[in-house]
Amino acid sequence: MSSRVIAEPSTARGPHWFLLLGPALVAGVAYLDPGNVASNVTAGARYGYLLIWVVVSANLVAWLIQYLSAKLGVVTGKSLPELCGERMGSRAGRIAYWLQAEGVAMATDLAEVIGGAVALWLLFDVPLLLGGLITGGVSMALLAVQSRRGPRAFEGIVIALLAVIVLGFTWGVVVSPPDAAGVAAGLVPRFQGTDSVLLAVSILGATIMPHAIYAHSSLARDRFRDRAGLSTPRLLRATRIDVSVAMVIAGGVNIAMMLLAAANLAGVAGTDSLEGAHAALGESLGPVVATLFAVGLLASGLASTSVGAYAGAEIMQGLLRTRVPLVTRRLVTLIPALAVLALGVDPTLALVLSQVVLSFGIPFALIPLVRLTADRALMGEHVNRIWTTLGGAIAAAALTGLNGVLVWLVVAGS
Numbered sequence: 001m002s003s004r005v006i007a008e009p010s011t012a013r014g015p016h017w018f019l020l021l022g023p024a025l026v027a028g029v030a031y032l033d034p035g036n037v038a039s040n041v042t043a044g045a046r047y048g049y050l051l052i053w054v055v056v057s058a059n060l061v062a063w064l065i066q067y068l069s070a071k072l073g074v075v076t077g078k079s080l081p082e083l084c085g086e087r088m089g090s091r092a093g094r095i096a097y098w099l100q101a102e103g104v105a106m107a108t109d110l111a112e113v114i115g116g117a118v119a120l121w122l123l124f125d126v127p128l129l130l131g132g133l134i135t136g137g138v139s140m141a142l143l144a145v146q147s148r149r150g151p152r153a154f155e156g157i158v159i160a161l162l163a164v165i166v167l168g169f170t171w172g173v174v175v176s177p178p179d180a181a182g183v184a185a186g187l188v189p190r191f192q193g194t195d196s197v198l199l200a201v202s203i204l205g206a207t208i209m210p211h212a213i214y215a216h217s218s219l220a221r222d223r224f225r226d227r228a229g230l231s232t233p234r235l236l237r238a239t240r241i242d243v244s245v246a247m248v249i250a251g252g253v254n255i256a257m258m259l260l261a262a263a264n265l266a267g268v269a270g271t272d273s274l275e276g277a278h279a280a281l282g283e284s285l286g287p288v289v290a291t292l293f294a295v296g297l298l299a300s301g302l303a304s305t306s307v308g309a310y311a312g313a314e315i316m317q318g319l320l321r322t323r324v325p326l327v328t329r330r331l332v333t334l335i336p337a338l339a340v341l342a343l344g345v346d347p348t349l350a351l352v353l354s355q356v357v358l359s360f361g362i363p364f365a366l367i368p369l370v371r372l373t374a375d376r377a378l379m380g381e382h383v384n385r386i387w388t389t390l391g392g393a394i395a396a397a398a399l400t401g402l403n404g405v406l407v408w409l410v411v412a413g414s
Contacts, residue, residue, distance in 0.1 A: 020235065020238035020242070021245065023219035024242040025245065025249070028247065028250045029300075029307050030209050031062065034116075034274070034304070035115075035354065036203075037115065037169070037274065040203065042271070043196075044261025044266070045266060049182040049258075049259070049262050051186070051196065051200055052258060053187050053189045054203050054204065055255050058208065062207055064392060065392070066213070066243050066246070068392060069220075069369060070217065074224055074236060074239060076379070078217075080318070080365070080368065080372070081317070081319050083372055085097075085318050085319040088319075097319055098315065101210070101319065104210045104357065104361030104364075105311060105312035107354045109308050110354045111354040112304045113136055113341075115274070115297055115301035116134070116298055117132040117301070117347070120134060122297070123291070123298065132337055133338065136330065139306040140309075142154065142157055143309055143313075145157060151222045152223075158306065165253060165296050165300050168292045168294075168299060169292075170252075170256040171289060171292045172289040172292070173256045175285055175289055176263050197405075197409070204399065211312070213366065213369060214311045215308075215310060215311035218311070219310075260293075264281065265281070274351075275347075278294055312333055316329070359403035362400055363396065366392075366395070367400075370392035374392075
């Protein structure tokens, strides 16, 4: 064992270390989808800096969850859906599990396609239905790249879109810096009434997303299928760095969205919608910031819907052991989002409701993830340590409970 490690060049610090990054950055796009934009901007506009601590807490929990997902893919060479499917004895059980996972994937797609459509409308006055079709078409093109050119090419495109997202949502904070004392106060956990609790749980629900958990194990599996002589310990070290970089970027951008709204949209009417926030930013900070916000929203919709569609395909293949052509499957999963746009449903309301649907999928992804990574027969020497398993179990229980609270608050308030 020791001779193997010594023979490897500089473990995770060598010149090739940087080339091992990527899967977490792609999965991390799920933490910057239009649902996050709506939740963070609304929270900042209504409550200023109050809920910054929620974003920070959510990203700390997300680090552990995403690392466990990637670790599962690296160590076993299989995805979370594959392993769940293998452990379900009956086909009926696999179909039932797939139906809930597919529902989660469609709800994710709903938010992301709508976000892309809204961005195209804000930028180019494209009708929402046509914008949804364009968003779906671009996502199919990106998936075709993944199928034909491999994971590295797909990662490169998504990471480029991630760079656009970072610029789009952080430039306004550079132009209009937040109040430092307010930011510091926002790190202290507290609430202001029931509505702030609902928003806090919505932020958590928009951050920890089931499809990101499914997708990350698949992305890590695909990227490191050909290990080129690299040991599992080295890949896991690089994975921890990859996840850390991705979560710092995702957390920083989510905080920037909230700071932008807190510093410039507090108390402004109509900022609880994406189009209202865009208009208010244009009035307070000028057209450049507003345009960059819309561009960031567009990149968010395009990147996240591609990752979501990738996750949906992996879920189907892993659980049903069948592969449907990507174009066919993409067209089917676009139907709910296009129907919502065609019926004229308020886009922001559709985004909120999609987060509620996502809440139901949290335990189905988290509980198997923690259980599988704690299975010594499956993970061997890379099995979770007791404290890792305990942390994962606490996170799974807390997120399941909080998402239950979200559902109850939405139903009670409707």
